[in-house]
Amino acid sequence: MNKFQALGLNDAILQAVADMGFTEPSDVQEQAIPVLLKDDTDIVALAQTGTGKTAAFGFPLIQKIDANSKTTQGLILSPTRELCLQITKEIQAYSKHVRGINAVAVYGGANISEQARQIKRGAQIIVATPGRMMDMMRRKMVDITEISYCILDEADEMLNMGFYEDITTILADTPETKNTWLFSATMPKEVARIAKKFMKSPVEITVGTKNTGAENVSHEFYMVNARDRYQALKRLADANPEIFSVVFCRTKRDTQKVAEQLIEDGYNAAAIHGDLSQNQRDLVMKSFRNRQIQMLVATDVAARGIDVDDITHVINYQLPDEIETYTHRSGRTGRAGKTGISIVIVSKSEARKIRQVEKIINKKFIQKEIPTGMEICEVQLMHLANDIKNTKINHEIDPYLFSINEVLEGLSREEIVKKVFSVEFTRFFNYYKKTKDLNTEVNAQIKEESGDSTRYFINVGAKDNFDWMTLKDFLKDLTGLGDGIYRVDCKDSFSFFNTDTEHKDTVIALFEDFKLQGRDIHVEVTKDTRGSGGGGGGKKRKGGGRKSGGFGGNSDKRSSSKKGEGRNRSERRGSNTSGGKAPFSGKRRRRDRD
Incomplete structure (x- = not known):
């Protein structure tokens, strides 16, 4: 026997289930559907988003509705326009083999008169957002005084959005004889209050533990x-x-x-x-x-x-x-x-x-x-390799293979592979090679607050042809601390850097009487990282200094606070200035602007 059939669903709904390719009911469907079909009862069902709640109340609702009557018999309240439309489409799909069933979506942002006309033509089921339903009730465009079923979907979210008064007003206009089915992911106090005020001894179904996340x-x-x-x-x-x-x-x-x-x-x-x-x-x-x-x-x-x-x-x-x-x-x-x-x-x-x-x-x-x-570069490089491996060969290039081979003549297989990958990888590598380790940044901040890290001011900066990386290299070599230099922040005429506090005396002593190209370089302990400190500057240097790129090294002064991490737009996208495709972005194409 089909597992959905075992729940008590009729042939028309089972046919729709087959059309949609459903094979097994979800936990909430398996628990809720038999209860709702068997009894005229109120129910509180707690289940996470994406567990099939719409079918859990939609199948029983359709089976219980009198399709021969044009009277509104079921009202489904949902928090947003998108969810309202989604539920309506699903109800229509579930009832496709039930002649005469009509479900109408009622939500803000659409013509209210047209929605009223659709209801007047006969809508056994109305799916509505609370705000638009209240508006239609005030204008007497809808009659819900004879409904048999009221479903509150995503009840907790509706209440989080401030719809408590709207919901209570709507429910107060419905008959006491109706059944209320409340479906929610969590059970805050406001949902419990609704249940207590408007529901009669509801059956409670919980899939998983209350308020927990999905297992997978x-x-x-x-x-x-x-x-x-x-x-x-x-x-x-x-x-x-x-x-x-x-x-x-x-x-x-x-x-x-x-x-x-x-x-x-x-x-x-x-x-x-x-x-x-x-x-x-x-x-x-x-x-x-x-x-x-x-x-x-x-x-x-x-x-x-x-x-x-x-x-x-x-x-x-x-x-x-x-x-x-x-x-x-x-x-x-x-x-x-x-x-x-x-x-x-x-x-x-x-x-x-x-x-x-x-x-x-x-x-x-x-x-x-x-x-x-560099970790990202490795991931993207392997992603590119897999893309190349899995690409279906386009044999339209076959007539051009002879010419292509002529161009590549003399190159080894290894050289060709390196060149093909370099076309994409170089752009990505250039973007990330000078980016900071964001983990070091936050870990250093935590160390500072605990006293395990010390922040220093130094009177050199971008005017001296430093950027954060060349300054870091300069300090690493000078102090011998290597990666013990971190959180380097290069300003215009001064900069900041950190070391572990245990190295503080060594660093201060090293710069007590330090000169670079005849200029005094001062280092002092500071807590000011906002760039309001003074000092430094001097005349702008023109190269010289250290061969490895320290003082007078990289003079690339990127003003990229908006883009972040010091790469400009053309670097991020390579030579493609019209399409906006990121290196190794795969399907990450810019969407049309219509």
Whole structure:
């Protein structure tokens, strides 16, 4: 016997199940469907996002609806336009073999009169956002006084968004005889209050543990300085060439800003938030589902309608204000039995929030370090090798092989391989070869606060033809500390650097009477890293000094605070100035701007 058939579903719905390729019910479907079909009861079902909740209430609702009556019998409330449309489409798919069933989506941003006309023509099921439903009720465009079923989907998120009063007002206008089915990922106090006030002895179904994360999602966090957050995001993307992700920000402004930065830096990204029109949001989501977008930057509200399979990573660019919301975010990946990764980028001051999230999801986070530039280069090089290996040969080039072989005559196989890879790898290597280790930066800050690291001021800078790397090399060689020199920050006429505190006396003594090309070089302990200190400068040098590139070395003064990490736009994208393709970016193409 078919496992869905064993749940008690009728032939029409079973046919739709077969059409959609469903083979086995999910846990929440297996538990909820028999209860809802057998009894006229209220139910509270707690299950994570992506576990098949829509089918869990959609199948029983369709089977219980009287298709011969045009009266509205079922009302489904959902938090966002996207989710409202998604549920409506799924209800329509589930009921395709049931003649006469009509489901209408009611949401803001669309013509309210047209939505009212669709309901008037006969809509047994209305799927609505609370705000638009309230508006239609005030205008007396809809009658829900005779409904038999009211479903609250993503109840916790609706309440997080401030819809408590709207929901209670809507429920108060429905008959007491109706059944209320409440589906939620978490069970905060407000959801429990709704259940207590409007539901009668509800059956409670819990898939997993309350408020926990999905079992097949691993949780990682990366600690960086707050100013390095965007650079960390880019490195995580570059370290995962096949990334297909949702990046969460707290505000619409940050969402738009991060998306624009990613696009400008050559990534295949887009933003989705409440300030976009419905048409814009639809276009973005279509591109994301078609994988034309690899990094979708979203607010929590807008993301409620993202129902896309195979998302590899959820990246919390910023943790949500409400820690419980993290469960919803992480539920975007690891769907349909597949594995996923939820990443949090945190500053040191936010680290305590990780412990709070762990308590809520009942899972431990793994702390990882941001990949270094050379680690990313290795990943991208091997990714390119696999791409070449797996590329299907285009035999249209066969007529040109003789000419190609003539051009390459005299080159060994090894030389050809090196040259082919260098075409792409050189651009990527040039970008990352001078980038800082972001982990060293934050670890040094932690050491400073504990007294284990000391920050120094030195009166040389960019005017002396130093950049951070040549200054670091100069200090490493001079002090003999090697990688014991870190957090080098090169300003215009002065700079800063760190060593472990145990080397403080040695460093200060070394520069007590130190001259470079006849000029006194001063070093002193400081806590000022904002560039307000004085000192240094002198006349601008013209080369000379050390052959290895210290004083008078690299005079490349990049003003790249917007781009970050000191590479300009053409370097990031190579010679391709029109397409915006990042080195080794694979499918990471800039989306069309229509």
